Amino acid sequence: xxxxxxxxxxxxxxxxxxxxxxxxxxxxxxxxxxxxxxxxxxxxxxxxxxxxxxxxxxxxxxxxxxxxxxxxxxx
Numbered sequence: 001x002x003x004x005x006x007x008x009x010x011x012x013x014x015x016x017x018x019x020x021x022x023x024x025x026x027x028x029x030x031x032x033x034x035x036x037x038x039x040x041x042x043x044x045x046x047x048x049x050x051x052x053x054x055x056x057x058x059x060x061x062x063x064x065x066x067x068x069x070x071x072x073x074x075x
Contacts, residue, residue, distance in 0.1 A: 006072040008042040010065070014058050015040075028057035 015025050015036075022040075026033040030053060038044050046054065055062040 001073050001075075002042075003069070003073060004042040004045050006069045007045055008040050010068045010072055011036075011054070012040045014060075014065075014068075018058060025054075025057055029053040 015022075020028070022033050022036045025031075026036050029036070029050075031050060035044065039046060051065060052062050055065040058065070
């Protein structure tokens with residue numbers, strides 16, 4: 001599985017587990033709603049700065065988020 005696909009799956013899973021809309025996650029991260037949607041569609045791969053913003057908004061450690069993405073890529 002490719003990086004962007006893994007990110008899209010994990011981000012969507014985590015966002016829905018937290019019962020957040022795209023708009024709510026956008027507000028919490030300071031990233032645009034359009035960018036969040038594009039991440040979930042596999043159109044972008046976030047940089048480290050955005051990984052930190054997303055993980056903070058999801059109340060998780062950035063290393064946990066990266067680990068989940070890695071595991072999804074290498075089952």
